[in-house]
Amino acid sequence: MxxxxxxxxxxxxxxxxxxxxxxxxxxxxxxxxxxxxxxxxxxxxxxxxxxxxxxxxxxxxxxxxxxxxxxxxxxxxxxxxxxxxxxxxxxxxxxxxxxxxxxxxxxxxxxxxxxxxxxxxxxxxCETYEDLAARHLLPSGSPSARLELEFASPTTFRSGGRALPVPLPDRVFGSLVEKWNSFSPVAVSEEVRRFAEECLAISRYRLATRVVPGKGDSVLIGFVGWCRYVALNRDRYWLSLLQLLTDYAFYAGVGYQTTVGMGQVRRRPEAGR
Amino acid sequence: MxxxxxxxxxxxxxxxxxxxxxxxxxxxxxxxxxxxxxxxxxxxxxxxxxxxxxxxxxxxxxxxxxxxxxxxxxxxxxxxxxxxxxxxxxxxxxxxxxxxxxxxxxxxxxxxxxxxxxxxxxxxxCETYEDLAARHLLPSGSPSARLELEFASPTTFRSGGRALPVPLPDRVFGSLVEKWNSFSPVAVSEEVRRFAEECLAISRYRLATRVVPGKGDSVLIGFVGWCRYVALNRDRYWLSLLQLLTDYAFYAGVGYQTTVGMGQVRRRPEAGR
Incomplete structure (x- = not known):
């Protein structure tokens, strides 16, 4: 659950x-x-x-x-x-x-x-991993090639010892698939990170950094705002997985330090824009 | 000139x-x-x-x-x-x-x-390559480890056939050093791209995408706003080179399609913030 x-x-x-x-x-x-x-x-x-x-x-x-x-x-x-x-x-x-x-x-x-x-x-x-997976992976239609995330609290990634406060597709979906596979009874392919890297383009965003106090006197830099992604390859399996992980982000958070307030994220509705 | x-x-x-x-x-x-x-x-x-x-x-x-x-x-x-x-x-x-x-x-x-x-x-x-190079590469003091760019017209990069509308350090300074070495009588090391990738962190930004008409019905996505970078390694030569390229950006533009209006960039003054 x-x-x-x-x-x-x-x-x-x-x-x-x-x-x-x-x-x-x-x-x-x-x-x-x-x-x-x-x-x-x-x-x-x-x-x-x-x-x-x-x-x-x-x-x-x-x-x-x-x-x-x-x-x-x-x-x-x-x-x-x-x-x-x-x-x-x-x-x-x-x-x-x-x-x-x-x-x-x-x-x-x-x-x-x-x-x-x-x-x-x-x-x-409140839902179950099984329901979430079934909702996205079982239908036979075409999943949307577009998805959009709202980064509601400062979000960042770690890369080679540095913070990378940018929502690159492979970081976002790599972070999510690792968490999914750590906790879900339904494993999915971690290759989705590579699909995100190679076939998911950043298409629109409005983002700005925020400074977050870290341990002691240190600070962490995160970003808030929203970002839209578009898949350039319409493969059904990978798109379904990206849509699944987009919904999972609501629970899992995205990136670094999600236990101390960073990376609060949800799917951004597309309606009305 | x-x-x-x-x-x-x-x-x-x-x-x-x-x-x-x-x-x-x-x-x-x-x-x-x-x-x-x-x-x-x-x-x-x-x-x-x-x-x-x-x-x-x-x-x-x-x-x-x-x-x-x-x-x-x-x-x-x-x-x-x-x-x-x-x-x-x-x-x-x-x-x-x-x-x-x-x-x-x-x-x-x-x-x-x-x-x-x-x-x-x-x-x-109006200046010369020689003066610009001399101003940055000859002084013996410590160049600043911080630099900030204003992206005044939509800016983007190409990566593996896709647009990447994000000012990652290696793209920004890779774009600049290639242009510098194409036109300047004073060649500099293209390894500055690797320094930027490995040692330059994005520390603050406020950026948003803009849609630019491309050829025919196509569109290009660029970003406008500003971005601050901080070097995590204080090597004098590489920092001097980054500062040189930051000034060169004013003339060279940054990224893709700078001949048709994209990538108009200048150093953002640090005073007053």
């Missing part, structure tokens, strides 16, 4: 927080997991493992330079996704019995609601 | 033109060359040669979708650069004795001024 839990939050009084709360959101998530299932929390802490979850930064409020101002009037939320059964089951449970509050950088935010229902919040969701 | 000639233009009455006049500007340039020096014009038409000039689209006016509205009140200009002695000498002559008018897509624009003096217009310039 894969789940995207949205916790809607409210500040009881006005408070000024750091602008980017990816690490704080991650810490709050691990505290909640630890309270619910200490063995799972320990597993999620394990070094060098591919993490079966992502955490968004705190979303909403008013950005002022390096600060985020939030008050009782602001619609705030954080979003946690689970990519394996254990994390997803816990997130689904929290949708039923949400935690009462979330602590972010010393500020206590009241949890006003919790949902995994996409009808209740556009960033919530 | 390398020269950037700016022709300031005026429309005698309001007229609606296509939004992107790169090909029209190129055609007007070749007509002017043909009138002045038929043998040179023939050489500039030769297929498959690296062209010793660039042409800007018509700059100024008000864009409305696929149209450009211009009137007598608009400050308009086109810009032609010469990368070898013959073209540069002709452009320098036009700065003294400008053509009386320029025909673009059937519209006649009056040439109100012509200059190669950067004090007279920020996109004008």
């Amino acid at each position: 894969i789940v995207s839990l949205v916790l809607t939050l409210r500040a009881e009084r006005p408070v000024v927080l750091p602008a980017y709360l990816g690490r704080a959101s991650h810490a709050a998530f691990l505290r909640l997991v630890d309270q619910a299932d200490a063995a799972l929390a320990e597993r999620l802490h394990a070094p060098d493992a591919r993490r079966p979850f992502t955490c968004s930064p705190l979303m909403g409020g008013r950005r002022r330079g390096r600060s985020l101002e939030v008050g009782p009037e602001d619609a705030l939320y954080v979003r946690y996704t689970g990519l394996d059964g254990a994390v997803s089951a816990l997130l689904a449970r929290w949708a039923e019995e949400p935690p009462s509050h979330l602590e972010l950088e010393g500020a206590t935010l009241v949890v006003e609601g919790a949902t995994v229902d996409p009808a209740a919040h556009p960033w919530a969701g | 390398i020269v950037s000639l700016v022709l300031t233009l005026r429309a005698e009455r309001p007229v609606v033109l296509p939004a992107y006049l790169g090909r029209a500007s190129h055609a007007a340039f070749l007509r002017l060359v043909d009138q002045a020096d038929a043998a040179l014009a023939e050489r500039l038409h030769a297929p498959d040669a690296r062209r010793p000039f660039t042409c800007s689209p018509l700059m100024g006016g008000r864009r409305r979708g696929r149209s450009l509205e211009v009137g007598p009140e608009d400050a308009l200009y086109v810009r032609y650069t010469g990368l070898d002695g013959a073209v540069s000498a002709l452009l320098a002559r036009w700065a003294e004795e400008p053509p009386s008018h320029l025909e673009l897509e059937g519209a006649t624009l009056v040439v109100e001024g012509a200059t190669v003096d950067p004090a007279a217009h920020p996109w004008a310039g």
Whole structure:
């Protein structure tokens, strides 16, 4: 099962927080997991493992330079996704019995609601790997050769020890297929990365970098915005796989540091443009 | 000698033109060359040669979708650069004795001024390869590890038969060093492309694609905006070369189709940000 839990939050009084709360959101998530299932929390802490979850930064409020101002009037939320059964089951449970509050950088935010229902919040969701795969890989029609991603939180890739804050097709879909094959019971061909590199062109975008605080005094550079890709080869299998991974990006995130708020991504609807 | 000639233009009455006049500007340039020096014009038409000039689209006016509205009140200009002695000498002559008018897509624009003096217009310039090389390669201090380019007209690269509308360091500086070595009497190492690929990181940008009409019904996708690069290796020679090529970009343009308006680029000043 894969789940995207949205916790809607409210500040009881006005408070000024750091602008980017990816690490704080991650810490709050691990505290909640630890309270619910200490063995799972320990597993999620394990070094060098591919993490079966992502955490968004705190979303909403008013950005002022390096600060985020939030008050009782602001619609705030954080979003946690689970990519394996254990994390997803816990997130689904929290949708039923949400935690009462979330602590972010010393500020206590009241949890006003919790949902995994996409009808209740556009960033919530719940499905299975099997359903997702079946939806894309089984139909006999022609999958669209066009796809478009919205990069809602700063996204970046690592390449030869450097950050590469550009959504090159092979990086985006390479990142996604690796996660898919780490967690899905339905394996797909990792050659999709090569198809993306050779046959997927960047056709439109509007992107800008954002600075994200890293460990200590370091910073990470990510990009936000949107990017449209067009396949120059209409092979049905590879296109289906790209469309599958585009939907999976909603849960898996894209690129580097998706557990601490980076790489929050979703398919961008094509309608209305 | 390398020269950037700016022709300031005026429309005698309001007229609606296509939004992107790169090909029209190129055609007007070749007509002017043909009138002045038929043998040179023939050489500039030769297929498959690296062209010793660039042409800007018509700059100024008000864009409305696929149209450009211009009137007598608009400050308009086109810009032609010469990368070898013959073209540069002709452009320098036009700065003294400008053509009386320029025909673009059937519209006649009056040439109100012509200059190669950067004090007279920020996109004008005139220098020699030797001076440019000496300015960067001879000083003994440390060249800056940071450089920033403004992509003023849609810019793109070709890669494996596809357009790649992203300013990856190796594409930008590979494009520039190839042109430099085609036209400069002072050759530099083409390995600078590899240095750019391995040691130059994209650190900040704000970029968006623009659609440019190609031949027939085709379109080309370029990007406009700005991009900052930071070298992760402080080697003096390679940094000097990157700084040299950054200044050369003003004349040479960057990437694909610089003779028909694409890839108009200049160093972005760092002050004030």
